[in-house]
Amino acid sequence: MNAKDLRIVFMGTPEFAVPSLRALVAGGYRVVAVVTAPDKPAGRGQRLHESDVKIAARELGLPVLQPEKLRDPEFVETLRSLEPDLGIVIAFRMLPEVVWAMPRLGTFNLHASLLPQYRGAAPINWAIINGERETGVTTFLLNHEIDKGAILGQIRVPIGEEDTVGTMYEKLMQTGTGLVLETVERIAAGEVQPVEQQQIDDRTLKPAPKIFKEDCRIDWSQPGRRIIDFIRGLSPYPAAWTAMYREGSEEELTAKIFAAAFEAAAHDKVACGTVESDGRTFIRVACADGWITLEELQIAGKRRLSVRELLLGWRDVLQYRFQK
Template sequence: MENARQLRIVFMGTPEFAVPSLRALVAGGYHVVAVVTTPDKPAGRGQKLHESDVKVAARELGLPVLQPVKLRDPEFVEALRALRPDLGIVIAFRMLPEIVWAMPRLGTFNLHASLLPQYRGAAPINWAIINGETETGVTTFLLNHEIDKGAILDQVRVPIGPEDTVGTMYERLMNLGTSLVTQTVDRIAAGDITPVEQQSVDERTLHPAPKIFKEDCRIDWTRPGKRIVDFIRGLSPYPAAWTEMYREGDATPSTVKIFSVSFEPAQHGEPCGTIESDGRTLIRVACADGWITLGELQLAGKKRLAVHDLLLGWRDVNLCRFYR
């Protein structure tokens, strides 16, 4: 048994999702000897250098920061070795080479926003909702040579409600992960944790969670209504589901982002993508087995608005249709 607060921890992460865990470790008296994050990158119109969320937090907390361009760089590896790390913690970072993840004497563990082995990959929260799951969670696991396939240390489960989006679940899992990270550190130090290997899993039963690109976010109106609702929830508010809209008389379509919808099963003879509106409070779209009622959307070049507000200035809505 060791004192968890005396372990020399190297924390590695980049986005907002990792920040609460870093803050909780410092607030809890754990000994974070350094933070590793991505190099500053040009961003925005002025191409000013942008610091990662983790770097900003680390600087506020007074922690040393390492920003290697390459994780195998000898200078970085030596700097890491000089820290004499007992434990590595990774949250939303890059794939680590063995020379890095194997360096801490107690190993390196990762926090992943799914119930591994399900939803291995870069976008687990999105895909769980897109696939209509009613439960997800967070997992800590030891890093090895393969992405998200290391031995599982601990898990916490949480339900996905019918109104949840990737935005609401992101917040919930980010906060849930914070307590799981400190709990995992305590259990590793106490020696009361038994890693469970993932080798015996039938890969054919698993759902992947690959990175999501723009084309992956296009809505297919020929699909069943529930699948469309889950698809939009799983991409709201970011990166956002979208569709092409054709206005009668226009030669080219425009892009519409859709953030919230509901589904009403019904039989109809309308082509999928047909738009109907009362011009005041309702816009609905025909799909394979009913109507999708729109809640919030964003027309090209406009602000995100609720349907009621949008219709105050959208007079030709019934002359439009969605493609696919």
């Protein structure tokens, strides 16, 4: 069958899904509907916010469905009336079987890791946090379990020493777009051979659970390389952070750290979290096996700044200690 004749239902919400949607339309593929999250209030004025996928779909002239509940009979019937051949899911919520099993060729998902590793909501973050030097993208068929369906295709992508979750997000978003188109073509041609994710010892797998604020707090007693990977894996969002205490005060001040460097050094007599600075050009913090030199940070209530910019107005930096 010609891939351009397939009736495709596309499901996604954030920016990560947008290049794939645009590429499908630009390539002449037949996207009969786009399913995305309902508009939600956001910001100070609580104005309704549209998802990135909805905005793109509207620009492309595609029908948009925004069900509150994916099992809603009206939504299911609308979907069925579209007679979909194939479903594509990118960064969307978990689908009920009545939805993912509806297309005659099934529904596949694009995941930002080399499955079965890093199943979960934050695969890019955790790959970098764990010091991986390679990740990638995977397309797989949806089934009853999250991220455990049969694998259709994978592309490996190296993680550079300077990469952050921000830069890897961009790389995997673009690489994933190519894999989505390739997967559609192979399904249409009957060339795809799904590989089941079975006979895997779960003890060998690294999970990628959702990240919460407390998960982002820096532990200065950790080795320096691990702290740097932690900062990279959370930059620019949600951002690694630290608590700071001024000498003689128990009042806590917090700061997000976006970029830093590590210098190995022996300092048995210096407590982890100790701050050193010349007051003009650098701030460094003691860790288990050296110093973390801060490069970009944002003190609560202030703008994100380079250390040199920050020190122009932070004269008492040496009165603070960083602590988990």
